[in-house]
Amino acid sequence: MKLEELVNNNYDKLNENDRYIWKYICNNKRECCRMSIDELAKECNISRTTISRFTQKLSLEGFGEFKVRLKLEFAENDNIKDNSVEEVYQDYYRTIKDMKDKDVLEICRMIYRAKHLFVYGTGNVQNAAANELKRHFISVNKFFVTLHGEAEIDMVLDTATEEDLIVIISLYGEKKSAVEHMKKVKAKNIPSISITKLSDNPIARLCDQNLYIITKQIKIKDVVTCENVGQYFILIEMLFLKYITYLGQLKEESTIL
Known part of the structure; x- marks a missing residue:
């Protein structure tokens, strides 16, 4: 299940801080793929515990699993050739x-x-x-x-x-x-x-x-x-x-x- 789908399915569990974390990640996916939990916490101006709880609300074990999924999904999107026809093929696939x-x-x-x-x-x-x-x-x-x-x-x-x-x-x-x-x-x-x-x-x-x-x-x-x-x-x-x-x-x- 994609991260976006996990967020939609568990949205009622998320508080204001959780939604802010997700918004920041969506706007900075490339950078977040390389960040540690402490670095992400600093960028969002919240505690690492809050980030860990956010990922657990998505039914994930913790930030480690979240980051692995984020990297895989970002790599999948970034791997598409700079070609409109190829992008259409990939979307269908x-x-x-x-x-x-x-x-x-x-x-x-x-x-x-x-x-x-x-x-x-x-x-x-x-x-x-x-x-x-x-x-x-x-x-x-x-x-x-x-x-x-x-x-x-x-x-x-x-x-x-x-x-x-x-x-x-x-x-x-x-x-x-x-x-x-x-x-x-x-x-x-x-x-x-x-x-x-x-x-x-x-x-x-x-x-x-x-x-x-x-x-x-x-x-x-x-x-x-x-x-x-x-x-x-x-x-x-x-x-x-x-x-x-x-x-x-x-x-x-x-x-x-």
Whole structure:
């Protein structure tokens, strides 16, 4: 599990100092890869014990394990050639590998048990991904209602219960209106799944389960900037395939019983 994902999953445990440490590390990853715990504590103007507790809140043994993970992830990102096409290849590869290795059992259970299924995309590409999710799952009698616009979301939030499920697809996970909606989802204890870029973002922190695409902004000839988001569709297809496997396991278990 990536460090960003660990932070999102354990965000409620983090206090103001912990969040400051993480922000400093995110802004200075190269330097932090070489720092000792005492040097990092000095830079953040806090005690080494506070840093050690921060890493333990992420379900790590301590700063040593945190630093090893940080170095590996930084080296993985830094090893990509200075070539836009190669960067796109690497993003696809990393998204596929992470999804292949990810345990999605709880996500499959949530989809299987939900009485009503809803999916909401925060932009044009995200809406297309939402429709792709709907297209795949309808073949196994799981119908996702795609939500368009704030009025539809508000209407669903008025009636949705703990027996339902809401999937939100976003890129940065920071759109203000979407964050406010997910706060309401969390307050009503409606099960939720986010699909966002792999980053420390508020929407992922508010959801019960998270899926991530790995992408970055790419400059073409220092003029055109684009964000590669084709991984949404690969991730959704892989989730669907894992869900089919889950259904097969349920069938085998019921046969044995």
